[in-house]
Amino acid sequence: MPQKQFGATAVNVDDEGFLTDLSQWTRDIAAAVARDEGIAELTPAHWKVIEFMQKEFRESGQAPSIRRLNKSGVVTTKDLYALFPGGPAKKAAKIAGLKKPEGCV
Amino acid sequence: MEDKIKKVSIVVSKGGLDGVYPGLIMANGARMEGIEANLFFTFFGLDAITRKRMAKIKIATVGNPGMHMPSILGILPGFSALATSMMKKTMDKIDIPPVPEFIEMVSDAGCKLYACKATVDMFGLKKEDFAPQVDSIINVGKFYEISAGGEIIFT
Numbered sequence: 001m002p003q004k005q006f007g008a009t010a011v012n013v014d015d016e017g018f019l020t021d022l023s024q025w026t027r028d029i030a031a032a033v034a035r036d037e038g039i040a041e042l043t044p045a046h047w048k049v050i051e052f053m054q055k056e057f058r059e060s061g062q063a064p065s066i067r068r069l070n071k072s073g074v075v076t077t078k079d080l081y082a083l084f085p086g087g088p089a090k091k092a093a094k095i096a097g098l099k100k101p102e103g104c105v
Numbered sequence: 106m107e108d109k110i111k112k113v114s115i116v117v118s119k120g121g122l123d124g125v126y127p128g129l130i131m132a133n134g135a136r137m138e139g140i141e142a143n144l145f146f147t148f149f150g151l152d153a154i155t156r157k158r159m160a161k162i163k164i165a166t167v168g169n170p171g172m173h174m175p176s177i178l179g180i181l182p183g184f185s186a187l188a189t190s191m192m193k194k195t196m197d198k199i200d201i202p203p204v205p206e207f208i209e210m211v212s213d214a215g216c217k218l219y220a221c222k223a224t225v226d227m228f229g230l231k232k233e234d235f236a237p238q239v240d241s242i243i244n245v246g247k248f249y250e251i252s253a254g255g256e257i258i259f260t
Contacts, residue, residue: 065200066137066210066214067200067202067206067210068200070210070213076213077210077213077214078213081136081213081214081215085139086139087137087138087139088137089137090137090138103199103200104130104134104201105130105133105134105137105199105200105201105202
């Protein structure tokens with residue numbers, strides 16, 4: 001299994017750089033992945049999305065869909081696209097240390 | 106690696122749930138990948154953005170070989186409504202929204218929505234007859250202009 005180095009720690013990732021084990025995730029790793037994805041700084045609005053996604057993932061084993069994020073009142077679809085430009089569901093999941101979302105919507 | 110697709114313009118020309126959903130899913134999916142997306146609704150596809158009709162789009166049970174059943178059953182009163190309701194429940198479970206919510210979602214995702222001028226004239230419709238997310242009523246020439254530099258998908 002490929003690994004990716006963040007500072008002194010190495011974490012298990014898939015071929016596209018998604019963490020395969022959420023327990024290895026840290027806030028520093030999130031910030032580093034975000035920078036790789038073109039997000040210079042994670043704001044409280046980003047963290048709110050990330051934390052909700054992790055909570056849902058722990059409960060269901062799946063990252064929540066954009067629709068679920070919108071309906072749960074965590075973030076509107078418009079804001080989600082603005083926070084994570086160029087592929088919100090995938091980018092947010094990657095930063096949150098979740099596996100790549102599989103759904104079509 | 107091949108060049109990534111940067112832009113898609115999707116034509117929705119058919120009515121009914123099976124006519125409307127593929128285009129909506131493809132447009133939304135494009136935005137989820139950071140691809141610029143346009144939706145152009147024409148002919149009965151226009152139902153998907155027409156205020157009075159968008160919430161009432163059904164699955165055709167007559168003359169639809171994809172239904173895996175004899176067409177004669179499809180003419181039973183209420184059959185289309187039943188099939189539609191069953192399908193909607195299943196779709197909701199996998200987070201595919203009903204048409205009006207889907208139109209809102211795909212628009213919020215940054216996809217632009219257009220109505221076909223020829224169809225609008227043919228059906229005697231006006232801008233007010235459409236969902237607020239519809240950007241404008243455009244002719245085919247304008248559609249090609251908007252689609253320049255991208256892929257065109259006809260559904």
